[in-house]
Amino acid sequence: MLESWRRRVARWIAPTAPRMATRAYAGARQSRLTTAFGASGNSSADTELLGGLSQLRARSRQLVRDAPYAKRARSIIQNNVVGTGIGMQAQVRTTRDQLNERVNASIEDAWREWCRASACHTGGALHFCDFERALIGQVFEAGEVFIRKHYRAFGDSKVPFAIELIEAERIADEWTFPPPPTSGANLRMGVEVDSYGRPVAYWVRERHPGELRLAVEQNDRLERVPAEQMVHLRIVDRWPQTRGEPWLHAVLRKLNDMDEYSGAEVLAARMSANYFATIESAADEPIAGAEVQEDGTRQVQIEPGVIEQLLPGDELKFHTPNRPNAALDPFLRYMLREVAAGIGVSYESISRDYSQSNYSSSRLALLDDRDLWRALQQWFIRQFREPLHREWLQQAVLARAVQGVPISEYTFAPEKFSAVAFKPRGWSWVDPVKEVEAFKEAVKAGFTTVTDVIAATAGGLDIEDVIATRSRELAMLAAAGIKVDTTVVEEKPPAPDAAAPEPEQPDDDGERPARVVSIAR
Numbered sequence: 001m002l003e004s005w006r007r008r009v010a011r012w013i014a015p016t017a018p019r020m021a022t023r024a025y026a027g028a029r030q031s032r033l034t035t036a037f038g039a040s041g042n043s044s045a046d047t048e049l050l051g052g053l054s055q056l057r058a059r060s061r062q063l064v065r066d067a068p069y070a071k072r073a074r075s076i077i078q079n080n081v082v083g084t085g086i087g088m089q090a091q092v093r094t095t096r097d098q099l100n101e102r103v104n105a106s107i108e109d110a111w112r113e114w115c116r117a118s119a120c121h122t123g124g125a126l127h128f129c130d131f132e133r134a135l136i137g138q139v140f141e142a143g144e145v146f147i148r149k150h151y152r153a154f155g156d157s158k159v160p161f162a163i164e165l166i167e168a169e170r171i172a173d174e175w176t177f178p179p180p181p182t183s184g185a186n187l188r189m190g191v192e193v194d195s196y197g198r199p200v201a202y203w204v205r206e207r208h209p210g211e212l213r214l215a216v217e218q219n220d221r222l223e224r225v226p227a228e229q230m231v232h233l234r235i236v237d238r239w240p241q242t243r244g245e246p247w248l249h250a251v252l253r254k255l256n257d258m259d260e261y262s263g264a265e266v267l268a269a270r271m272s273a274n275y276f277a278t279i280e281s282a283a284d285e286p287i288a289g290a291e292v293q294e295d296g297t298r299q300v301q302i303e304p305g306v307i308e309q310l311l312p313g314d315e316l317k318f319h320t321p322n323r324p325n326a327a328l329d330p331f332l333r334y335m336l337r338e339v340a341a342g343i344g345v346s347y348e349s350i351s352r353d354y355s356q357s358n359y360s361s362s363r364l365a366l367l368d369d370r371d372l373w374r375a376l377q378q379w380f381i382r383q384f385r386e387p388l389h390r391e392w393l394q395q396a397v398l399a400r401a402v403q404g405v406p407i408s409e410y411t412f413a414p415e416k417f418s419a420v421a422f423k424p425r426g427w428s429w430v431d432p433v434k435e436v437e438a439f440k441e442a443v444k445a446g447f448t449t450v451t452d453v454i455a456a457t458a459g460g461l462d463i464e465d466v467i468a469t470r471s472r473e474l475a476m477l478a479a480a481g482i483k484v485d486t487t488v489v490e491e492k493p494p495a496p497d498a499a500a501p502e503p504e505q506p507d508d509d510g511e512r513p514a515r516v517v518s519i520a521r
Contacts, residue, residue, distance in 0.1 A: 045238040046188055053189070053243060054173060057142045059256070060246035064141050067259045069336065070248060073343050073350055077140045077247075078133045080373040081380060083425035085129030088389065089462060091419040103417070106404030110159070110396050119157035122150055122164040134165060135233060136380065142168040144234035144244030146202065147384070148225060149391065161395040163388075168243075169210065172203045172222055188242040191232075192224075197240040199227040233383055251342035258335050265328050272323035344372055363430050370427060377424040390418050426459050 063070035088111055090104035114120055115128035126134060138145035146166035153160045171190040185194050192201040206221045234244025248255065291299050333347075333356065340347045346365035348354055354362055396402050397410045397417070410417050439457075442448045451463045458466060477484065 045241040046243070049241075049243055049245060050189060053143075053245070056246050056249050056252070057168060059252050060141055060143075060248045063248060063252065063255050063259075067255050069258070069339060069350060070255055073248070073339075073345060074137055074140050076345055076349055077376075078137050080369070080425070081136050081376045082129075082132045083459075085132060086377070086381065086385060086425070087423035087461075088385075089421045089423060089464070091421050092417050093419070103404040106402050107393070107396075107417070110402045111392070114157060114159050114161075114392065114396070114401075116155075116157075118155035119153075119159070120162060122154060122162045124155060126165070131163070131165065132380075135384070136376075138165070138167060139233055139235070139244070140247045142244075143246040143249075144168050144232065146171065146204075147231040147233070148204075149229050149231070151395065158401040159392065159396045159399055161392055166204060167208065170205045170208055171243075172205060173243075175203050175222065191242050193240075193242060197242070199230075199232065201226050202230050202232075231384060231387065233380075235379070247343060251339045254335060254339055254342070258332060258339070262328075262332065265323070265325055268325075269323040345369060366430060374424075381422050381424070385422055386420075389420055390414075393418055421462070423455070423462055426456050426461075428457065428459070 060070075064074055065071075088108065090107040092100045092103045092107070094100050117127045117130070118124045120126075120128045121131060135145050135147070145168065148164040148166055150162045150164060151160055152162065154162045173189045175187060175190050185192050185200050187193075187203070190203045191199055192203065193199055202225045204223050204225050206223060209220060234241075237245075246252075291301075293299060333351075333353070336351055337347050340350045343350070346369050348357060348362055348365050349369055357365070393402070394410075394414065397405050397407060400407070405417055439448070439453045443450055443453065454461060454463050454466055
């Protein structure tokens with residue numbers, strides 16, 4: 001027993017083995033300074049959107065309505081992604097792989113006729129180009145927009161097809177009951193999805209929740225719209241993500257702080273523009289002309305151009321607050337740079353302030369912006385324009401609104417007649433002289449094509465448009481007998497010399513004989 005007791009005591013007093021040091025990411029360490037950093041935990045995209053989506057939209061819409069930089073950011077997105085509208089050019093080809101001009105012209109004419117506001121928009125107010133601008137504006141402001149397809153003719157349209165713009169507030173975000181009728185589906189923020197996250201139907205309010213109520217019986221009624229009749233435009237950052245987030249979500253507080261701060265500075269400047277003074281007097285008698293207020297204080301009105309004589313011992317002190325604040329401009333520029341980074345645009349484009357950069361830095365910012373615009377243009381074409389074109393063409397052909405496309409041929413090969421090239425807007429030259437020369441050299445070297453150069457710089461035109469316009473222009477100039485700097489003068493090749501000697505035949509070893517040339521003096 002004594003021996004067992006000794007072993008037990010030895011275990012108690014034995015030194016413990018040193019604990020192995022562990023390494024960890026500095027960004028994952030917890031301390032009193034990181035209490036609120038990452039406290040929300042690892043949640044899904046829908047979980048994060050569920051609690052704050054409505055408030056995010058409301059604040060984003062308020063800033064676009066009231067804050068100048070937020071409104072400017074939306075205009076930048078609309079102007080650069082859509083501009084005056086994304087053009088369409090039919091690309092139906094013949095069996096010889098040539099463009100079928102007759103069929104393409106009939107499709108483009110029918111499309112141009114349908115783009116009128118009275119035909120394409122259910123409300124009859126938005127031309128299709130204006131409809132596109134409204135869509136990208138809603139995606140920026142609310143994070144998403146919904147387009148409902150109606151299979152009936154509006155106005156004098158020959159095509160039984162029209163589209164309706166539905167704002168995000170009309171989708172029942174809070175709707176979770178009753179359970180969806182589709183087996184295996186569930187309801188997520190007003191969108192009925194299957195087990196893979198694919199939309200099955202949308203629960204839509206008949207009217208906007210903030211709409212005017214002109215009658216008591218006008219209640220919020222929900223309608224279940226199948227997913228085949230809806231287009232949901234949003235940018236998905238994480239999957240699964242059922243709804244879209246406003247593009248201003250990362251800078252909402254900064255924009256509001258900037259707006260409030262600049263308003264406070266303006267108010268302080270207005271107050272500082274009004275001079276006021278105090279009189280320190282050693283005498284007990286009231287100052288001549290002073291008015292006694294209700295609280296017992298005395299005030300003296302100072303008139304312009306009048307000099308008052310004070311009593312002995314009185315001292316007049318003017319008070320001038322230090323406004324306008326000299327640090328206001330650099331501070332707001334700093335804040336605006338963060339806002340521009342959060343939105344994804346350059347500081348120069350959102351502020352229109354080029355005084356803080358030179359030509360090279362401004363050009364780099366402009367080129368960086370254009371990469372973003374091209375990515376957004378292709379996203380808009382993939383998600384909206386391509387599926388809409390196929391849907392519209394099917395309805396137009398079946399309604400015999402496209403004269404050059406027989407129904408029998410279209411039914412046999414719809415993909416042949418759905419071939420199309422979309423023409424998003426391009427951008428003008430930054431440095432025309434240098435860039436034109438660079439493009440010319442790139443075309444000569446085979447690094448690019450004339451088609452690509454025209455698509456990138458001609459503002460939505462393509463090579464066929466340019467060639468047709470140029471040919472018509474040259475014909476008009478020639479008919480009028482006018483020559484301009486760009487008039488091409490065709491030079492005839494020199495006539496062959498009849499007395500030219502025959503070329504020498506090479507010797508048997510493959511070398512040409514030496515040639516003697518005599519020069520007459």
